[in-house]
Amino acid sequence: MMRITRDSLLSGNANRRSWMALVNPSASELTQAAATLDIPESFLRKRLEGEASRPLIKQERLISLQFQVPMPKKGGTGQFMLVPLSLYFVPGYFVTLSEQEIPFLSQLIDPQKPRKRWELVLRIIAEVTRNYLPTARSVAREMAVVERDLRQAQRHDVVYRGLDINDRLLTLDLGLLQLEYVVSEIGHFLPAEDAVLAEIHEDTRIELSQVRDQVDSDQATINELLESYAYVVHNNVNHLFKFMAALIILATIPLFIPGAVAMNVPLGNFPHWHYGFTVVTGGLVLVEMLTAWVFYRKGWLRLD
Amino acid sequence: MGCQFYDTVEDVWVATERYTADGLFLLMPEQVHQCPQLEAALQRCLEQRLYCQDAEITLRLPVALLAQDAQFGTVGRMTHLTLHHTPRSLAILGEEPLIRRLQQNWLGELRHTSMGELLQRVLLSIIYSHERVARVLVERLQVLRMALKTAMGNTELRQIVALNRDLGELVIALRETGLILRNALRATPGESPVYPLLDAALREQRRIEDGVNLIHERYLAVTNAYNGIVQNNAHTVMKVMTVWLALLMMPIAFIMPWHMMTPLPLEHWHYLWFGLLAYVFGVTLLFARWARKHGFFSM
Numbered sequence: 001m002m003r004i005t006r007d008s009l010l011s012g013n014a015n016r017r018s019w020m021a022l023v024n025p026s027a028s029e030l031t032q033a034a035a036t037l038d039i040p041e042s043f044l045r046k047r048l049e050g051e052a053s054r055p056l057i058k059q060e061r062l063i064s065l066q067f068q069v070p071m072p073k074k075g076g077t078g079q080f081m082l083v084p085l086s087l088y089f090v091p092g093y094f095v096t097l098s099e100q101e102i103p104f105l106s107q108l109i110d111p112q113k114p115r116k117r118w119e120l121v122l123r124i125i126a127e128v129t130r131n132y133l134p135t136a137r138s139v140a141r142e143m144a145v146v147e148r149d150l151r152q153a154q155r156h157d158v159v160y161r162g163l164d165i166n167d168r169l170l171t172l173d174l175g176l177l178q179l180e181y182v183v184s185e186i187g188h189f190l191p192a193e194d195a196v197l198a199e200i201h202e203d204t205r206i207e208l209s210q211v212r213d214q215v216d217s218d219q220a221t222i223n224e225l226l227e228s229y230a231y232v233v234h235n236n237v238n239h240l241f242k243f244m245a246a247l248i249i250l251a252t253i254p255l256f257i258p259g260a261v262a263m264n265v266p267l268g269n270f271p272h273w274h275y276g277f278t279v280v281t282g283g284l285v286l287v288e289m290l291t292a293w294v295f296y297r298k299g300w301l302r303l304d
Numbered sequence: 305m306g307c308q309f310y311d312t313v314e315d316v317w318v319a320t321e322r323y324t325a326d327g328l329f330l331l332m333p334e335q336v337h338q339c340p341q342l343e344a345a346l347q348r349c350l351e352q353r354l355y356c357q358d359a360e361i362t363l364r365l366p367v368a369l370l371a372q373d374a375q376f377g378t379v380g381r382m383t384h385l386t387l388h389h390t391p392r393s394l395a396i397l398g399e400e401p402l403i404r405r406l407q408q409n410w411l412g413e414l415r416h417t418s419m420g421e422l423l424q425r426v427l428l429s430i431i432y433s434h435e436r437v438a439r440v441l442v443e444r445l446q447v448l449r450m451a452l453k454t455a456m457g458n459t460e461l462r463q464i465v466a467l468n469r470d471l472g473e474l475v476i477a478l479r480e481t482g483l484i485l486r487n488a489l490r491a492t493p494g495e496s497p498v499y500p501l502l503d504a505a506l507r508e509q510r511r512i513e514d515g516v517n518l519i520h521e522r523y524l525a526v527t528n529a530y531n532g533i534v535q536n537n538a539h540t541v542m543k544v545m546t547v548w549l550a551l552l553m554m555p556i557a558f559i560m561p562w563h564m565m566t567p568l569p570l571e572h573w574h575y576l577w578f579g580l581l582a583y584v585f586g587v588t589l590l591f592a593r594w595a596r597k598h599g600f601f602s603m
């Protein structure tokens with residue numbers, strides 16, 4: 001989709017510029033946009049195809065920026081996708097290019113109150129940074145669910161869930177790293193005399209740094225915890241081993257107590273003694289109960 | 305593949321016998337002896353990785369490639385690309401697959417491109433090669449990680465260790481690239497047209513190094529969890545075998561009192577044998593149901 005909104009922002013010399021929004025554009029729309037903007041079509045296409053390129057390119061007639069915007073996936077808490085958003089400044093136009101509609105763009109770009117171009121870019125970046133924060137929080141909150149399931153877990157599924165959280169936090173961290181680079185590079189382009197812009201830039205930089213610190217901290221925590229998760233699962237399984245070994249010992253006792261009276265050798269009067277069965281079985285039950293009590297006291301017959 | 309020269313008039317690559325020190329050339333190591341102008345600079349660069357004289361710069365930079373290993377599958381491989389740049393020429397020297405890839409992916413639409421821009425393109429392609437290989441290694445790492453779900457041997461773990469090591473090699477190679485670019489920047493006068501290109505390449509190298517380093521650190525940190533997964537697989541099998549052992553022990557244990565050479569209860573009952581079998585297997589079955597409910601059999 002290609003949409004042009006006239007007089008949406010102000011250039012460096014206060015001239016009004018139009019906003020061209022390209023959302024998942026078709027091949028013909030890309031060609032049309034490239035012709036309107038008078039730039040090579042490959043500039044737009046390569047960004048959409050996700051080819052490796054510099055996040056900030058400055059050329060004679062063009063400035064291009066690219067960063068990733070976290071967008072929540074429907075139906076899954078903590079699930080998200082990073083949508084690459086490219087911004088272009090070309091004479092007469094400000095272009096946004098993405099595969100999905102970025103909802104906050106139309107709120108920030110208001111023809112009634114046109115902003116200066118770098119202010120607009122910084123406001124967009126600040127909004128993107130704010131989007132990272134709840135996404136990172138919702139991912140990190142999943143750790144609590146994993147920890148709750150750890151108590152009973154006998155298999156490594158919880159470890160895999162932890163690894164998945166680790167991967168998602170890494171994706172967010174890489175997105176933030178790119179954004180941090182863009183913000184740092186933008187600093188070179190800002191007009192030195194504009195104190196307001198310098199302040200917005202500094203605020204954005206600090207906010208970004210805080211979000212990154214938080215993601216780093218969450219990731220460091222889960223990195224450290226993952227090994228412990230594996231040990232907790234081991235321990236759960238080891239509890240079963242311990243319980244079962246105790247049970248096997250208890251099941252072995254009847255092999256030698258009644259077994260002693262089952263030998264094919266002369267047993268004296270024992271085979272004719274009327275209470276033989278009761279006495280031996282009673283003794284067996286007594287030994288079993290005593291052993292089970294000792295095991296229970298030592299915690300070998302507990303499963304929790 | 306022989307020495308290639310880019311004909312800007314016809315906009316095509318042509319095979320050529322020799323390096324003429326004007327234009328864009330692609331060469332392989334065995335062709336260097338045909339180019340006496342290049343040989344001395346390349347010889348010096350081989351030792352120092354960077355050689356600058358007047359407006360000439362020769363750089364020897366590490367490039368990451370993917371390779372197939374019989375034991376470990378897809379792995380990263382390091383090779384080198386040597387660039388000899390003068391204001392009027394750029395000679396690129398490297399292994400054939402590397403040169404071919406560069407020609408296909410990075411050296412198109414060259415008619416109006418200056419030697420400086422070409423140098424920057426090649427430098428960026430070298431820097432991005434590490435990121436591309438890192439992404440493939442991470443994808444492979446994730447596949448191996450899923451294969452660990454049922455693994456009890458060390459095959460997957462050893463492959464993961466090799467991939468982690470390859471990721472570490474990428475970080476080291478990127479650092480080496482950064483060092484060479486920084487030295488090249490120091491040796492280049494600020495007013496030289498090459499200076500901003502090297503500066504941009506160096507900043508991009510730092511960004512990519514940060515990213516690849518982050519990926520390497522994060523994946524390396526969770527390696528111990530993989531050990532836990534493999535151990536858990538072995539433990540699970542042992543757990544199920546132990547519960548079966550306990551199940552086999554139970555009928556023996558419950559029937560043992562009726563082996564005694566004493567007067568036995570119900571010994572004259574005609575169906576005692578059936579009754580005892582029903583009793584011991586009944587008790588065992590009850591235990592099996594309880595064990596199943598508590599996940600003793602779950603694999």
